[in-house]
Structures are given as C-alpha cells and as structure tokens.
Amino acid sequence: MRGMGNMGNMQGMMQKVQKMQKDMQKEQAEIEASVFEASDTNQLITVKMTGKKEIVELEIAPDLVDPDDIEMLQDLIIATVNDAIQQVDETTEKRLGKYTQGMNLPF
Numbered sequence: 001m002r003g004m005g006n007m008g009n010m011q012g013m014m015q016k017v018q019k020m021q022k023d024m025q026k027e028q029a030e031i032e033a034s035v036f037e038a039s040d041t042n043q044l045i046t047v048k049m050t051g052k053k054e055i056v057e058l059e060i061a062p063d064l065v066d067p068d069d070i071e072m073l074q075d076l077i078i079a080t081v082n083d084a085i086q087q088v089d090e091t092t093e094k095r096l097g098k099y100t101q102g103m104n105l106p107f
Contacts (some may be wrong), residue, residue: 003063024099032050036048037082
C-alpha cells in the first residue's frame with residue numbers, strides 16, 4: 001500500500017498550505033489595519049493612509065498655501081501620497097513575500 005503513503009504526504013502538504021493561507025490572511029488584515037504616514041522633506045504636507053491605500057488624514061501647513069502657486073502644492077501632495085503608497089507596498093511585500101518566496105507564482 002505504497003499509495004497510502006503519498007496520500008499522507010498530500011494531506012500534510014494541504015495542512016501546510018491551509019496554515020500558510022491563514023497566516024497570510026492574518027498578515028494582510030494587520031497591514032490593512034495599519035496607518036502609514038508620509039511627509040515631504042520640509043514637513044509641509046503630511047498624509048496618513050491605511051494599508052488599504054485609503055487616505056485618512058491630510059495636513060497642509062498654512063504657510064504653504066499660496067494662491068499664486070497652486071501647482072507646487074499639487075506636486076507636493078502627489079509626491080507625498082505616492083510616498084505613502086510606496087510604504088504600504090513595501091510593507092506588504094516584506095510581510096507577505098516570505099510566504100510566496102521561491103514559489104514561482106504567476107502574480
């Protein structure tokens with residue numbers, strides 16, 4: 001009954017996969033519950049974003065608002081939001097990448 005030995009291996013592998021799935025879901029939930037904060041180099045704009053990439057807070061220093069230079073304000077906001085998004089992506093990759101490392105998955 002050599003075939004039964006393979007079934008045991010398959011069952012053990014399925015249990016490991018299920019545990020890995022559960023661990024990944026827990027990590028993902030923790031990331032999504034986290035708040036990431038990014039500021040420009042001069043601390044004029046601060047963005048707080050959840051791990052779901054939803055902005056929950058945006059602070060703009062009052063002295064930054066210049067009606068004659070709206071483009072600079074827009075550029076700073078875009079750069080700061082993109083920095084927060086990058087933080088979420090890097091944290092997600094670092095925390096979830098350990099589960100998929102070396103698996104050669106198509107995503």
